Structures are given as C-alpha cells and as structure tokens.
Amino acid sequence: MTKVILAPINIDNLQLLDEIIPDLKNISKLDFVIEPLKIDISEAYSVERGQYHSTTILKLMIENISNQSSKVVGIVKNDLFIPVLTYVFGEAQLNGKCSLVSLFRLHEEFYSGKSDYELLKQRTIKEILHELGHNFGLIHCKDWECVMHSSSAIEEVDIKGYRYCKLCSQRIKETFEIS
Amino acid sequence: MEKKNKLLIVDDEEIVRQSLKAWFLEDGYEIDIAEDAEVALRLYEKNKYDLILLDIKMPGMSGMELLVKLKEFDPEAIIILITAFASVSSAVKALKNGAYDYITKPIDPDELSHLVKNALNQKNLKDENIQLKTSIEEIIKPDNLIGESPKMKEVYSLISTVSQTDTTVLILGDSGTGKELVAKAIHLNSKRKYFPMVTVNCGALPESILESELFGHEKGAFTGAHYKRKGKFEMANGGTIFLDEIGTISLKVQIELLRVIETKEFMRVGGSESIKSDFRIIAATNENLQDLVSSGQFREDLFYRLNVFNIYLPPLRERGNDIILLAEYFLNKYSSAMNKKISSFDKEAIKFMKEYYWPGNVRELENAIERAVVVCHKDKITLDDLPFRVLKTVNEEPLTERSLEAIEKKHIEKILNDNNWNISKSAEELQIDRVTLYNKIKKYGLRKNN
Numbered sequence: 181m182t183k184v185i186l187a188p189i190n191i192d193n194l195q196l197l198d199e200i201i202p203d204l205k206n207i208s209k210l211d212f213v214i215e216p217l218k219i220d221i222s223e224a225y226s227v228e229r230g231q232y233h234s235t236t237i238l239k240l241m242i243e244n245i246s247n248q249s250s251k252v253v254g255i256v257k258n259d260l261f262i263p264v265l266t267y268v269f270g271e272a273q274l275n276g277k278c279s280l281v282s283l284f285r286l287h288e289e290f291y292s293g294k295s296d297y298e299l300l301k302q303r304t305i306k307e308i309l310h311e312l313g314h315n316f317g318l319i320h321c322k323d324w325e326c327v328m329h330s331s332s333a334i335e336e337v338d339i340k341g342y343r344y345c346k347l348c349s350q351r352i353k354e355t356f357e358i359s
Numbered sequence: 360m361e362k363k364n365k366l367l368i369v370d371d372e373e374i375v376r377q378s379l380k381a382w383f384l385e386d387g388y389e390i391d392i393a394e395d396a397e398v399a400l401r402l403y404e405k406n407k408y409d410l411i412l413l414d415i416k417m418p419g420m421s422g423m424e425l426l427v428k429l430k431e432f433d434p435e436a437i438i439i440l441i442t443a444f445a446s447v448s449s450a451v452k453a454l455k456n457g458a459y460d461y462i463t464k465p466i467d468p469d470e471l472s473h474l475v476k477n478a479l480n481q482k483n484l485k486d487e488n489i490q491l492k493t494s495i496e497e498i499i500k501p502d503n504l505i506g507e508s509p510k511m512k513e514v515y516s517l518i519s520t521v522s523q524t525d526t527t528v529l530i531l532g533d534s535g536t537g538k539e540l541v542a543k544a545i546h547l548n549s550k551r552k553y554f555p556m557v558t559v560n561c562g563a564l565p566e567s568i569l570e571s572e573l574f575g576h577e578k579g580a581f582t583g584a585h586y587k588r589k590g591k592f593e594m595a596n597g598g599t600i601f602l603d604e605i606g607t608i609s610l611k612v613q614i615e616l617l618r619v620i621e622t623k624e625f626m627r628v629g630g631s632e633s634i635k636s637d638f639r640i641i642a643a644t645n646e647n648l649q650d651l652v653s654s655g656q657f658r659e660d661l662f663y664r665l666n667v668f669n670i671y672l673p674p675l676r677e678r679g680n681d682i683i684l685l686a687e688y689f690l691n692k693y694s695s696a697m698n699k700k701i702s703s704f705d706k707e708a709i710k711f712m713k714e715y716y717w718p719g720n721v722r723e724l725e726n727a728i729e730r731a732v733v734v735c736h737k738d739k740i741t742l743d744d745l746p747f748r749v750l751k752t753v754n755e756e757p758l759t760e761r762s763l764e765a766i767e768k769k770h771i772e773k774i775l776n777d778n779n780w781n782i783s784k785s786a787e788e789l790q791i792d793r794v795t796l797y798n799k800i801k802k803y804g805l806r807k808n809n
Contacts, residue, residue: 265465266468
C-alpha cells in the first residue's frame, strides 16, 4: 500500500489530523501517517498581502524531504496565495511528490463567524485528497461527486464529493498500481 | 477523448506566468506562456489558442497594443486582459478593442475560474454553431436542380432574385419538373434557411384532415383528437411553408388560407386562441389556376395573393441537353449508391433519351436511370437497359400510314401507353369522354402491352 505522509507544518495540536486519518484511509485505500515538519516558512510571507506564498512553502518542503519516496501533504494554518490570485486552498506538484493544504479558509468561522468542527473535518479530508490527487497526476474532474472537482470557493468544496470517481480511481490505479 | 482547450498566458512577470500556468494545468488546459508581445506573436502565428490571458502593462509593446494586433490576425480570438490597476477608462478601451473581459490582479480564483469557463463555453458554442451551419448546408443542398439550358438559367435567376425577399412565390410546371426542388432552393437561399421548410401536399389530403394538418387542433376537437397538435403553419414559424398542388384545395380551405396569408394569424381546429406565425408561402401547381378561377373552382382573391411572383418550370423535353446532364447526374448517384462501375451511356441510349417525349419529366428520367443501373451489367448503359415504356416510345417508327384511322389508332395507343393505360387521364388528354375512348379501344382492338 502506498504511504502518504501528512506533514503538519508548525502545528502543535494534531487532534484534527488524528481524527481524519481513518476516513482518509477508508476512502483512498492509502496508508496515511502523521510526520510533523518543522521548517521556517517566514520567507514565504508577504507583508503587503498578509498571506503566505504557497509555491515558496512547497519549494521549502521539497528541499526538506528530498529523500522520501512517499507522497507528502503539508498542512498549514496560514492563509495561502499565489501572486496572481487572492487566495488558494492549497497547491500541489502535478505528478510530483509534494502538496500543500491550508486550514485557514476551511474554518467556518472565516465565513459565518460560527465554529463547525465537523464541517472543518469534512473540508480538510476533501482538500487533502484533492491535492494528493494532483500528486498522482489527476487534473480537475467534471463530476461534482468526485473529490477532484475544481473548487475555487468554499461552497464548491462543500458541494463536491469525498471520493475519487471511477475514472479518477482507475487513473490512479493504472499509474501507480495501487489497490 | 475530449479535446483540451489551449491557453496562452502573456505576462512579463515570471512568477505570474508560472502561477497561472500551474493553476490552469490543474484544470486540464494546455498552456503556453510568453514573457512579452514579441514572443506571444511568434507563438500565435504557429499555434491556435482558445483563449489568451494578457497582461496590460508590459515593457515594449503593451498588452493593449498586442490586443489590437491579435484581433487583426483573428477577430474571433478570445482575450482577457489582466492588470494590476483597475481603471474604468482602460477597461472601456480594452472592451472597445475587442477584449472579452478585463480583470484586476490579484484575481479572485472563483472569478477567474468562472470567467475562463464562460468564455470558453461561449467560444465552443460559437464554433459548434458554425460547424452545424456548415454541415446543415451540406445536408440540405438542393438535390439535382441541374441544367444549363437557357430556360433553366432563367429559372435560377428568378430563384436568386426572389430568395432575398419574403414575397409569396407560385411555382408552375408539369408534374415531375422539380417544383419542390425549386421551393427548397428558394428557402435555402433565403434568410429563413436555418428555420424549417414545411411541405404540405394539399392534393393528398381530404378537406377535413387538410384543415387540421394546416392549422393544428386542440385535444378533443374531433373524434380521434386525443392530443393537442401543432399545424404546419405553426411548425413553419420563422421558415417557409410549401403548399404543393394548391389547385386541389376546397373552397372552404381557400377562405381560411386567404385569411392566414393576410393576417399571419390562425386558430387551431377546436381552439379559441389566435396563434401568430412568421412564415413565407411558396405554392405550386401543375394546373392552370386561371382556368380554375374562371370556372369558379378557385377564389380569384386567393389567386392574386399567391400569384405575386411566379416561376415557370419547363417540361424536360424543352430543356435540350439538360436531359443528358441530368441523366449523367442520376447515373452517378445510383451507380455510387449501388456500388456499380457504370460510367456512361452508349450512343443509342443518348439519342433515344434526347428524342423521347418524357411526359413524366425529371421524375420519369430519374426512375428510368435508376432502373437502368439496376439491370445494367456492363460499364455503359445501353438502350436495352432503359425501361420498357421508354423503349416503346422511342422505338416507335415514324408514321407511314396515310389514312386518318391508322393515325388515330397509333395516336390513341401512344397516349394510353404514356398514361400507363389510365383511361380517365388518357381520355382527358385526348379531349374525348371515357365511353368514346372505350369504343375506340374496342374498334382498333388495342390491348395493354405488359
């Protein structure tokens, strides 16, 4: 079974990740482990925007885990951006080893001011599986039930499904021979 | 496999180019990037892009100037301008210069995603529309409106003149001369060509059915009307209605038809709601409508309404070398359909086709050639391959008899054969009554030859 490392970057409370691992394993049939990553991401911070440049963090991750053969999904609390866009939920190397997910805009407090822990868990599962899909070479899928459906707004994250559709699962299997 | 849309990103900042590239790659697009206008133009010459994202502020040629140049190359190009500074005046200028839209950096990902999707959807629909129109034109090309005789050239000129207008057309000509094809050609050359052409064969329907066929009916309007049904006038909305054999309609339907032509409004049978429809009327007949008006069988006011612009189709025998052109066209059509290698006609067959009277006109010629292709086993159609009826007439020897009786016998026999021994038709043509014709058949001992 292909191993996926969930790498919380500078996050102390790992309860959320602990709680979603069974679901991640169950949905993806991949083996998930948590391996915190301590890296200094201050160089990714943009003072004008008050956000972190996700591509820079990805670059730092790649430098720090260069010997790993597994896929690595970095998790940050910070708000991410790429220069041309106002924000991103995450970023991944298409067909690569590393991806990054931000929890910042997955919290319901960000939108309604009310906390919803269950919703945060659901959104985090979807975003991790989505970015991981890109690492497996998947592009955005047209099927709204598929976790690889593009989601550029939080509503779209909530609407799309948890699982890879048949076609996307097949593509992952064909490429990496995982079951 | 679904075709990938190809995008060109033009921005002088490396980080922006790479960010956008990565973003769009995840969406499954094919991406090319250019750092300035010069590179963009070079790429544009070699590739076809579905959409171009263009930074407005670049060193050298600006995005706005590049926009104008790209639009000169391809006025259909979809270009979205990106800028760091929102300004209404530059936005207006960009749109005036043909940009699809204008967004400011940093872009809301949701906005970018929807903007690009909508622009591409619009482009795909436009492309699809062009493709469909082309294929429709291929499919609906008027078949076998062929001929180079002066009389047909005059017909083509009339078709081209009247097609550009919405005038009612009356097509006159013997049976089988191609009146429906002329109607089709007018429709297909008019601005109504992408709307339906609805044909009604008035002669084939009894009065009660013709009425509901033309105007439609409401549910329960008459026994058997289980459903509401649209009539042909309603179906022809936007297009053309072709009323074939108009001379056969009853006086009652003539009154209703007159009202519809005048008001473009009608009611379904059993209905109370007035329905409007925008149609052009083309009518056709092989009868002499003026004679029908004189005998009171056709309303004079309707005649004048229909007889605005008329086109007369000559009988095939008056079309000279068109007979051979048409014969060759049908030979090609049927030999391809039947996968036979028949390339031409022999001299004798050509001579006889030219001399034959062709009472059934082009329709008869087409049937004769279709049959000939079926029976022909060589690479040329010979006289023997042509149908019996044709041979019978063309083999006819010139009249050698001198007596009137002998000539009458021959003539009656010819007319009977031409009309496939239909007594009523033959009597009508000979201008004698049926009883007289029977008496003459008996007198001359004529028999139907199978």
